[in-house]
Amino acid sequence: MNDSLRALRFIYGYPLRYRREIITATVIMFIGLLGNIAVPLLTRYAIDIGVLGGKSGSLLVTSVGVLAAGIATTALLHYGKRMRFNVASKAVNDLREDMVRKMMHLGPADVAEASGGRALTRLISDAVSVRGLTNGGLLELANQLLVMLAMLVTALIIDPRTTLLACIPMVFVVIGNFTVQLRLQRAFIELKSQFTKLLAGVGESLANINVVKSYGREADASDRLNKVNEAHTTRDGQMKRTYSRWEAVLNVIGGLPTPIALWAGGNAVLDGTSTVGDLVAVVALVMMFQMSVHMLAMHVNGAFRSVVTAQRLLRVMDARSVLATGEGSTDVPAVGGIHASGIVVDVAGRRILDRAEFRVEPGEAVLLTGPTGSGKSTLLHVLARLRDPEAGSVTYDGVDARTYASEALRRRIVCLPQRQWIFEGTLEENVRFARPEATRQETADAVEAAGLSHIPLDRRFGASTLDLSAGERQRIGLARVLLVDPDILLLDNPTANLDAQTEAALLETVLRVRRGRTLVIASQQPAVAGYVDRTVSLASSEPSAGATATLAGATSADGGKES
Known part of the structure; x- marks a missing residue:
């Protein structure tokens, strides 16, 4: 009753x-x-x-x-x-x-x-x-x-x-x-x-x-x-x-x-x-x-x-929000280093990350690798504060991430998903979605830097358009990132479903427009390792035991070595 x-x-x-x-x-x-x-x-x-x-x-x-x-x-x-x-x-x-x-x-x-x-x-x-x-x-x-x-x-x-x-x-x-x-x-x-x-x-x-x-x-x-x-x-x-x-x-x-x-x-x-x-x-x-x-x-x-x-x-x-609170300072200073400590994440009753530790120095490029289901995407979401962990903390240059309002962080940290959303509208409208107040010239510069100068800004796309290649979709996502110009860029499996040549071209574009940003790429593609400073592996337990993921390396929960 x-x-x-x-x-x-x-x-x-x-x-x-x-x-x-x-x-x-x-x-x-x-x-x-x-x-x-x-x-x-x-x-x-x-x-x-x-x-x-x-x-x-x-x-x-x-x-x-x-x-x-x-x-x-x-x-x-x-x-x-x-x-x-x-x-x-x-x-x-x-x-x-x-x-x-x-x-x-x-x-x-x-x-x-x-x-x-x-x-x-x-x-x-x-x-x-x-x-x-x-x-x-x-x-x-x-x-x-x-x-x-x-x-x-x-x-x-x-x-x-x-x-x-x-x-x-x-x-x-x-x-x-x-x-x-x-x-x-x-x-x-x-x-x-x-x-x-x-x-x-x-x-x-x-x-x-x-x-x-x-x-x-x-x-x-x-x-x-x-x-x-x-x-x-x-x-x-x-x-x-x-x-x-x-x-x-x-x-x-x-x-x-x-x-x-x-x-x-x-x-x-x-x-x-x-x-x-x-x-x-x-x-x-x-x-x-x-x-x-x-x-x-x-x-x-x-x-x-x-x-x-x-x-x-x-x-x-009544479902629990993945963000504990939306409150916090809207004044976010420039950031570069990330330190995740004791991260625990449960999704639908399943342990995804179990006391994970992860550190990235300012300006460093790191490859986050591991088997499917090991929690790579989930860890990126935690690092970008798209969700808060059940336990543990994330700091940016030593300051707790929860100090800042989550919306304000989007100007400093961007997590680019694996699959880019292309909505009905022009290329300019799709790119400016990331920063609506951007000028046409700023949008054009971001499009050109992302390697899309061959597509006119007024080219219209249908919802979930099929006339773009996988690489072009990723480059539209990259153009959005460049328009925001964040301090930290997190890429979730950006080269998935790309051939070797397209993969190399996209990674070279990422490195060219990186301009000293802190970069974390989650990927299973071995070729990505050649474009970063170091690689950190995620280890996943057997699903029957309840899938948990920990970071292998000196900071890992189970004491593995950094590769």
């Missing part, structure tokens, strides 16, 4: 950021819904005074009144809904912004662990649910309850006996709806999970379509998705059939109030204890009450689904 309440507080916290607008919209819609009650009351007056009393003027007045009430109700509901739609859009955007910001502080494996590897669905389908709960859910549930109470009180004032008799079946309908929603909540969780797998599977297959085609596995990929789709469809059908059966039973029970009101109210008219106008008004109010109970069930359903969605989102929001 506490988890559900926390989930609801979290998810409704987004629309309630705009408390004034949402309260105003809710009040306006409440007044609009109350306007519906005016119609039965005016009809009652028209029948008893206008028709039975023979006053045609009263009929005209009440007819105009019914028209005015309808127009006012429609206008108020339209305006209230429009305000809610605006708030819903803002709330969805806020949630997505917070989710992206949170994911930016998680490592790739941490995102996968926190969200089941389905971060995209959290940002798309789950985030969109905020729109639905802003326009319905608990907010509309509260409105419906208040309107139902007003209807009930009004009907009780007109004819208490008939109203009470008519409401007896509705008690069972309300209890039944809550029971059904509780039973279906677990099925909805399972259904949501299956939909997530389906969406992720489609995305994975499309992203790797060339690999699928290369091995002629189109049929297998399609069959795998079909199985997930069939399981999703089967479970969805079971849930809908269960809900449909219960809904049919509850609708039969829920249909009893109107005939009960007609029978009891009609007898009251025959007995002379009530008027025809009273009968019509009570029957109309009872029918409206029935419709409100139906709407109430829908909003209760929305509230239950909100809990499930919020719990899924909270798994991401």
